[in-house]
Amino acid sequence: MALYLRSLALLAYRFGIHSGNRQRDRMAEYSAFSLLKHAFNGNKGWKPAWRKPDPKPSYDVVIVGGGGHGLATAYYLAKEHGITNVAVVEKGWLGSGNIGRNTTIVRSNYLLPESIRFYDFSVKLWENLSHDLNYNVMFSQRGVLNLAHSPSQADDYIRRGNAMLHGGGDAEWLTPDQIAKEVPGLDLSGSARFPIVGGLMQRRAGTARHDAVAWGFARGADRRGVDIIENCEVTGFLRDGDRVTGVVTSRGEIRAKKVAVAVAGSTGRVMKLAGIERLPIESHVLQAFVSESLKPFVNCVVTFGAGHLYMSQSDKGGLVFGGDIDGYNTYAQRGNLPVVEDVMSEMVAMFPSLARIRLLRSWGGVMDMSMDGSPIITKGPLPGMYLNSGWCYGGFKATPASGWTFAWTIARDEPHPINAPFTLDRFNRGILIDEKGQGATPRLH
Amino acid sequence: MLITCPYCGPRDLSEYTYQGDANRTRPDPASTDQAAWNVYVYERTNPAGDHREYWQHSGGCRAHLVVIRNTLTHEISEVSFARAELNHHAAPRRITGAKA
Numbered sequence: 009m010a011l012y013l014r015s016l017a018l019l020a021y022r023f024g025i026h027s028g029n030r031q032r033d034r035m036a037e038y039s040a041f042s043l044l045k046h047a048f049n050g051n052k053g054w055k056p057a058w059r060k061p062d063p064k065p066s067y068d069v070v071i072v073g074g075g076g077h078g079l080a081t082a083y084y085l086a087k088e089h090g091i092t093n094v095a096v097v098e099k100g101w102l103g104s105g106n107i108g109r110n111t112t113i114v115r116s117n118y119l120l121p122e123s124i125r126f127y128d129f130s131v132k133l134w135e136n137l138s139h140d141l142n143y144n145v146m147f148s149q150r151g152v153l154n155l156a157h158s159p160s161q162a163d164d165y166i167r168r169g170n171a172m173l174h175g176g177g178d179a180e181w182l183t184p185d186q187i188a189k190e191v192p193g194l195d196l197s198g199s200a201r202f203p204i205v206g207g208l209m210q211r212r213a214g215t216a217r218h219d220a221v222a223w224g225f226a227r228g229a230d231r232r233g234v235d236i237i238e239n240c241e242v243t244g245f246l247r248d249g250d251r252v253t254g255v256v257t258s259r260g261e262i263r264a265k266k267v268a269v270a271v272a273g274s275t276g277r278v279m280k281l282a283g284i285e286r287l288p289i290e291s292h293v294l295q296a297f298v299s300e301s302l303k304p305f306v307n308c309v310v311t312f313g314a315g316h317l318y319m320s321q322s323d324k325g326g327l328v329f330g331g332d333i334d335g336y337n338t339y340a341q342r343g344n345l346p347v348v349e350d351v352m353s354e355m356v357a358m359f360p361s362l363a364r365i366r367l368l369r370s371w372g373g374v375m376d377m378s379m380d381g382s383p384i385i386t387k388g389p390l391p392g393m394y395l396n397s398g399w400c401y402g403g404f405k406a407t408p409a410s411g412w413t414f415a416w417t418i419a420r421d422e423p424h425p426i427n428a429p430f431t432l433d434r435f436n437r438g439i440l441i442d443e444k445g446q447g448a449t450p451r452l453h
Numbered sequence: 454m455l456i457t458c459p460y461c462g463p464r465d466l467s468e469y470t471y472q473g474d475a476n477r478t479r480p481d482p483a484s485t486d487q488a489a490w491n492v493y494v495y496e497r498t499n500p501a502g503d504h505r506e507y508w509q510h511s512g513g514c515r516a517h518l519v520v521i522r523n524t525l526t527h528e529i530s531e532v533s534f535a536r537a538e539l540n541h542h543a544a545p546r547r548i549t550g551a552k553a
Contacts, residue, residue: 276499286496290474291524336471338524339501344454346467379495435495436487448494451471 037231038142057223058102058230063237066263067095069418070255072242072278073271074098076107076218076404077396079225079236080411081270081418083141086232088412089419094234095264097257099241099274103222106272109341109373110404111296111330113309113318115152115213116177119168122429122441123382124175129426130409131177131212137408143224145216146323151308152213153182153191155358157202161313165208172210180209191306193359201357202314215309215320215328221407245282252282252392268418270396270410272403273339273374284389287397288379288435290450292333293372294401295343297351300366301325310358317354326368329355333375333401335451342372375401380434381453382441385414385427394418395432400453454527459534460514468512474498475505475519475535501525507535 037055046053069085071078074096085091098104114134116127138144156162169179187207188196196204226236237259246254246261254263271278273291302325309320319329331351334343348370356363378384378398383406385396396414399406413427423431434440435448446452454466474497480489501524508518517535522528 276497277501286492286498288495288497290497290499291501336522337474337499337504337506338527340525340527344466344527346465349467436491449473450497451473 038144057227058236061235061237063095063097063240063257063259063262064235065261066254067235068093068264069266069268070094070262070264071096071268071270072255073105073269073274074102074226074236074238075105075270075272076103076222076225076407077272077399077410077414078268078270079107079222079229080407081268081396081414082229082234082236082411083225083232084412084415085419086229086234088415091415091419092233094229095262096229096234096236097240097242097255097262098236098238101238102226102236103219105274106373106375106399106403107222107407108219109296109371110218110401111318111320111328112215112218112322112404113152113213113320114147114216114405115210115309116405117152117154117168117172117179117208117210117213119171119443120441121171121175123443124172124177126409126413126426126430127405128175128177129412130406133408133412134216134405135212137216137221137224141224141228143220143227145220145224147214147216149212149214150320151209151211152311153187153308154208154311155187155194155204155313156206156208157204157314159205162206165206165313169208178210178212180211182207182209190308191310193305193361194310195358195360202312209308213309215322216404217323218404221404225407225411242278242281250391252390266392266394266418268394268396268414270414272376272397272399275376275395275397277339279395282390282393288384288432288448289398290337290377291339292335292375292377292451293338293340293343294330294333294375295347295351295370295372296328296330297348297370298322298368299327299329299362300368302327302365306359312354312358314357315350315354317351317358319355319358327362327365330401333377333451334372339374340372341374375399377401377450377453379448379450380440380442381444381446381450383410383430384432385410385417385430386423386432387417387421389432398430400450454529456508456510456518456520456529457532458510458513458516458518459532460516461510464510464513468510470509470511472507472509472517475507475538503530 082096116131156165172179241258242255244256252267311318316332376397384398416424455463457463504524521531
């Protein structure tokens with residue numbers, strides 16, 4: 009009986025016939041029913057997913073940066089903390105930065121407890137995100153497989169897998185025979201240049217549709233009253249002594265009780281406008297690639313352990329892949345050819361059958377590489393200011409957790425335990441979160 | 454990206470190894486000023502524009518270079534030997550008791 013009631017409740021929940029706040033909160037604007045209804049009306053009744061408001065003179069919170077993290081922050085500020093008098097100001101169009109430039113991978117296969125806790129929380133938010141946003145972000149838990157190519161690398165990966173299990177996540181060690189069944193195209197022969205000795209699989213990991221994530225968060229925030237102001241570049245900060253009291257933009261001054269900065273690769277440039285000349289961050293370029301469309305070829309995300317390559321197949325059939333950052337400071341959204349050559353050679357080492365595949369597109373995004381490879385989600389560095397940065401090239405998977413914890417930090421003026429370790433002063437205090445143990449060499453993280 | 458090595462002439466990026474920001478000055482090794490060390494080890498100016506940086510021509514003459522390169526356009530305006538820079542700083546301190 010209890011089971012019957014529970015399934016009935018679930019069914020009701022699905023179709024948006026639950027009552028009160030819940031219903032308003034869910035805003036089941038998109039459903040099979042509404043799709044059908046609009047189809048009969050010639051699809052003329054759809055509302056834009058977000059408004060195009062002019063900036064008001066003042067807000068409770070202004071978020072600088074309309075990327076994934078900024079929009080997620082606005083969404084969770086409104087949803088979790090009831091703070092809706094919020095503006096997100098974006099220099100370009102919504103989703104024009106790294107939220108539309110990544111390789112869409114979501115995972116939490118980390119070693120250190122702080123990272124596992126944070127990224128596993130993110131995966132949990134991902135698991136319910138489409139439902140929560142009433143927007144299909146196409147989160148596909150197809151698994152991420154890290155290939156190991158030597159016994160010592162296998163030991164290292166198994167250690168990481170155990171750390172993941174210990175931290176409450178999931179991990180599975182696969183032998184070459186099991187890998188052959190899951191990913192048939194791989195060169196698993198003993199004569200491969202880098203023989204595969206096993207692989208660490210995280211089944212709850214996968215991919216999501218990156219643009220839909222930006223649009224879903226934007227719509228969710230907008231429907232709760234957040235103003236998303238595109239084509240509005242921040243050119244300075246309003247100050248009252250040390251305190252930040254608003255922003256100067258290309259569309260006028262906007263006052264705010266709290267100003268939150270979530271601008272990823274542009275962190276250095278934006279923070280200089282507030283007089284912060286030095287940060288534990290360097291900006292680097294990461295390139296990504298898409299091949300021509302193929303028939304279903306690889307059904308999980310595969311990473312190459314003898315170099316650095318991660319690859320998955322999009323729903324359109326293109327192989328989406330990337331490798332290392334170029335490795336020099338840059339703010340240009342384009343890279344150079346040595347990395348292209350490196351990435352392609354690694355892909356062919358892994359899948360010899362891809363040697364003659366054609367590349368469709370490649371592009372670059374600017375990464376805010378921190379000194380220990382971990383992010384910064386914190387109050388400060390100035391009074392009235394909040395900073396979210398240092399994502400290196402792992403920001404996409406963190407989008408929901410980053411927004412959730414940043415919103416908490418802004419609303420309550422203190423970090424949530426999940427983001428408490430990711431401070432700005434951890435470098436000076438010697439409590440770094442260095443997953444790879446590379447030290448203060450951003451190009452190697 | 455081509456970098457013009459003062460010895461070898463213009464060579465492809467793949468011959469070079471990036472060695473990071475050259476705007477930083479290492480504190481005196483004997484210094485115990487933690488704030489100064491923190492600035493040197495962890496903090497960067499990360500400019501959008503001209504950037505002074507170290508490169509090594511590791512696939513060529515192996516010289517260490519100081520390059521001024523624009524981080525917005527990748528345009529290189531100046532390349533010189535890093536060792537010329539040493540003369541601007543104090544000579545390395547000799548550790549007391551060490552034999553030459």
